[in-house]
Amino acid sequence: MITAADPLLTVRDLRTHFFTGAGVVKSVDGVSFQVRRGETLALVGESGSGKSVTSLSILRLLAASGKIVSGRIEFTSRDGQNRDLTRVSEAEMRTIRGNEIAMVFQDPMSSLNPAYTVGDQIAESIMLHRRTRRREALEIAAQMLEKVGISGAGCRIRDYPYQLSGGMCQRVMIAIALSCNPSLLIADEPTTALDVTVQAQILDLLRKLQEELQMGILFVTHNLAVVAEIAHRVAVMYGGRVVEDGWTSEMFRSPKHPYTRALLNSIPAIGRHPARLQAIPGNPPNPLTLPPGCAFEPRCQYAIAECSRAIPNLVHTGNEHWVRCIRHGSL
Amino acid sequence: MNEPLLEVKRLSKHFSGRGGAQIHALTDVSFKMQPGEMLGLVGESGSGKSTLGRSILRLLGPSDGQIIFNGIDITHLSARDMRPVRRQMQMIFQDPFSSLDPRMTAGQIVSEALAIHKLVARANRSARVADLLRMVGLAAEDATRYPHQFSGGQRQRIGIARALAVEPAFLVADEPVSALDVSVQAQILNLLQDLQEELTLTVLFISHDLAVVKQLCQRVMVLYLGRIMETAPAGRLYAGPKHPYTEALLSAAPVPVPGAKRSRTPIGGDAPSTLHPPSGCVFRTRCPYAIAECSQVVPELREVEPGHFKACIRDVL
Ligand SMILES: Nc1ncnc2c1ncn2[C@@H]1O[C@H](COP(=O)(O)OP(=O)(O)OP(=O)(O)O)[C@@H](O)[C@H]1O
Ligand SMILES: Nc1ncnc2c1ncn2[C@@H]1O[C@H](COP(=O)(O)OP(=O)(O)OP(=O)(O)O)[C@@H](O)[C@H]1O
Ligand code: SF4
Ligand SMILES: [Mg+2]
Ligand SMILES: [Mg+2]
Numbered sequence: 001m002i003t004a005a006d007p008l009l010t011v012r013d014l015r016t017h018f019f020t021g022a023g024v025v026k027s028v029d030g031v032s033f034q035v036r037r038g039e040t041l042a043l044v045g046e047s048g049s050g051k052s053v054t055s056l057s058i059l060r061l062l063a064a065s066g067k068i069v070s071g072r073i074e075f076t077s078r079d080g081q082n083r084d085l086t087r088v089s090e091a092e093m094r095t096i097r098g099n100e101i102a103m104v105f106q107d108p109m110s111s112l113n114p115a116y117t118v119g120d121q122i123a124e125s126i127m128l129h130r131r132t133r134r135r136e137a138l139e140i141a142a143q144m145l146e147k148v149g150i151s152g153a154g155c156r157i158r159d160y161p162y163q164l165s166g167g168m169c170q171r172v173m174i175a176i177a178l179s180c181n182p183s184l185l186i187a188d189e190p191t192t193a194l195d196v197t198v199q200a201q202i203l204d205l206l207r208k209l210q211e212e213l214q215m216g217i218l219f220v221t222h223n224l225a226v227v228a229e230i231a232h233r234v235a236v237m238y239g240g241r242v243v244e245d246g247w248t249s250e251m252f253r254s255p256k257h258p259y260t261r262a263l264l265n266s267i268p269a270i271g272r273h274p275a276r277l278q279a280i281p282g283n284p285p286n287p288l289t290l291p292p293g294c295a296f297e298p299r300c301q302y303a304i305a306e307c308s309r310a311i312p313n314l315v316h317t318g319n320e321h322w323v324r325c326i327r328h329g330s331l
Numbered sequence: 332m333n334e335p336l337l338e339v340k341r342l343s344k345h346f347s348g349r350g351g352a353q354i355h356a357l358t359d360v361s362f363k364m365q366p367g368e369m370l371g372l373v374g375e376s377g378s379g380k381s382t383l384g385r386s387i388l389r390l391l392g393p394s395d396g397q398i399i400f401n402g403i404d405i406t407h408l409s410a411r412d413m414r415p416v417r418r419q420m421q422m423i424f425q426d427p428f429s430s431l432d433p434r435m436t437a438g439q440i441v442s443e444a445l446a447i448h449k450l451v452a453r454a455n456r457s458a459r460v461a462d463l464l465r466m467v468g469l470a471a472e473d474a475t476r477y478p479h480q481f482s483g484g485q486r487q488r489i490g491i492a493r494a495l496a497v498e499p500a501f502l503v504a505d506e507p508v509s510a511l512d513v514s515v516q517a518q519i520l521n522l523l524q525d526l527q528e529e530l531t532l533t534v535l536f537i538s539h540d541l542a543v544v545k546q547l548c549q550r551v552m553v554l555y556l557g558r559i560m561e562t563a564p565a566g567r568l569y570a571g572p573k574h575p576y577t578e579a580l581l582s583a584a585p586v587p588v589p590g591a592k593r594s595r596t597p598i599g600g601d602a603p604s605t606l607h608p609p610s611g612c613v614f615r616t617r618c619p620y621a622i623a624e625c626s627q628v629v630p631e632l633r634e635v636e637p638g639h640f641k642a643c644i645r646d647v648l
Contacts, residue, residue, distance in 0.1 A: 165601040195375035197598055197617075200583035204424040204597070222513055225542075225585035249589045266517040267379070268546035269587050270569060276524070277546065279517035283482040299514075 045237030119157025237297030384560030
């Protein structure tokens with residue numbers, strides 16, 4: 001089991017806004033969570049809730065119009081140094097990216113360069129972070145492919161991305177991400193584009209590699225079933241904020257935020273089939289026009305007048321569980 | 332038993348790929364649908380689900396086989412003869428963003444079909460449109476708004492209203508909730524369920540999500556590389572799959588229960604290309620139960636229990 005004493009990444013009240021012609025888009029407006037060594041935190045939320053912007057903020061890979069306006073991103077590197085990534089220089093950030101923090105994106109096909117063999121792409125990433133010769137790097141590349149479950153890796157390193165299936169490309173992306181032994185892996189919807197049978201293989205692979213390498217994983221997804229399968233902890237996002245954060249089993253057993261509750265009741269599950277699903281009325285919020293109070297208030301069946309006055313704080317309810325709802329105690 | 336509303340007989344569909352290669356999108360697909368039935372069609376990407384839906388609606392010409400709708404063989408009907416049939420068969424698409432014309436208002440989108448099929452006198456059209464919008468949970472006033480002014484879920488409602496405008500008997504819903512936010516999916520699924528019951532629609536419901544299919548459908552059909560692997564009443568199929576592929580598919584589907592004990596039948600690799608489907612049983616390259624014979628014979632769909640069919644030569648499950 002993970003000890004609470006081993007924090008790897010601590011995000012504190014992060015706010016990332018985009019300054020656009022249409023106004024200020026508060027994509028991330030109060031995100032806090034922690035990822036510990038050897039632990040997987042799932043960041044869940046609907047489309048537009050700010051999951052990807054949170055990941056990109058951590059890596060400082062935001063579009064030019066995007067700015068981290070406040071908050072801290074504390075990261076403990078291998079040498080034990082703890083730094084606020086919102087403040088380190090771009091040069092420092094470059095050594096952290098890939099070396100200490102690696103990322104895997106949703107669409108594997110478009111993240112690989114079609115003009116180079118997969119072996120070359122892994123080798124290049126290895127040579128970027130370690131002092132090795134090309135030949136040696138290619139050997140390591142083949143080992144990496146073996147490790148992520150691609151058989152006949154010795155030949156596969158000469159393949160071009162178009163010669164591989166989506167699932168294989170995603171494995172190559174994972175191999176590239178892991179080639180420098182990162183302590184933190186950020187995986188943004190890594191299985192969303194894949195078939196369930198292949199998704200199951202990739203999830204098994206990530207679990208196995210995590211155990212082996214004791215990586216922390218930030219797993220971004222909108223799929224609650226995948227969360228139940230892979231995450232130790234879950235942070236639920238709604239309208240740019242974390243509204244609930246806690247241990248996975250507790251979150252599914254007794255969700256405390258009305259949004260988390262409603263969401264869990266609205267999804268059909270094999271083995272649990274109510275005559276009718278409980279739909280959540282209305283639509284997710286527009287980040288350009290967030291309500292002044294709780295972002296879920298317009299859709300919440302427990303809302304009272306006070307809910308629309310101010311944004312509720314994220315409060316600790318015990319056992320490392322946090323909720324952003326003024327009514328959580330009386331539900 | 333009633334006459335089936337739809338009967339598909341040995342339907343095959345090939346596409347020509349690059350360099351004259353044949354893509355076997357559908358091979359020898361046969362099944363029937365009873366009036367008022369909601370049949371779930373599941374299978375992984377590229378298994379031929381959309382091709383089947385589109386072939387039934389004659390949006391694609393089949394390469395071989397027959398489609399019998401309401402007792403009429405529509406496989407080779409001319410466009411003119413197809414017209415009265417077309418009114419009976421409608422489709423709801425996956426993508427509510429690209430399937431609606433951005434230059435038309437919701438009202439125009441819904442009434443277009445009424446005009447094409449000359450169903451309602453012009454003077455009464457706006458009243459009918461208002462009824463249809465209300466039926467799918469929108470407001471009559473929404474008729475004057477354009478697609479971009481609606482959310483994804485609302486756009487999907489417009490697509491459903493458009494499909495229902497002509498009072499079809501048969502509906503193909505191709506991944507109707509896959510592009511929607513999770514919190515909005517249930518609204519649309521409930522709507523489809525209600526409408527199907529109210530209007531006794533016959534629905535072919537296409538999805539890659541087994542849980543969604545189980546929620547809505549009485550019967551399920553599993554497709555792999557363009558062939559039917561198994562079809563059974565939903566309860567039976569989920570509780571006791573008889574085909575190795577269905578077993579693998581069910582055991583791979585994640586369930587939203589942390590720590591759920593699962594007996595996973597892991598199958599390796601990816602589905603083979605439709606350009607070169609394996610000989611014999613198309614699933615044999617990934618099947619944990621495959622024996623030598625599986626590469627030699629193409630398993631016929633056979634009834635293993637009443638209403639429960641599978642295409643597998645073995646009886647291990
Ligand atoms: N470069 C940008 N300029 C302006 N707004 C942006 C930009 N990037 C993201 N946004 C907005 O920020 C919000 C959050 O986007 P984000 O990509 O983080 O969502 P997400 O939770 O990852 O959603 P999805 O599940 O669809 O990937 C969205 O409303 C999006 O439109
Ligand atoms: N117009 C076309 N020309 C050539 N090949 C096609 C065409 N339409 C479909 N195919 C091929 O036929 C096969 C079946 O495709 P289809 O779209 O029916 O699959 P599907 O089950 O709907 O998949 P998905 O879940 O990805 O929607 C695929 O191999 C696909 O590439
Ligand atoms: S026929 Fe053979 S290969 Fe195909 S599913 Fe049955 S056992 Fe597996
Ligand atoms: Mg995203
Ligand atoms: Mg399809």
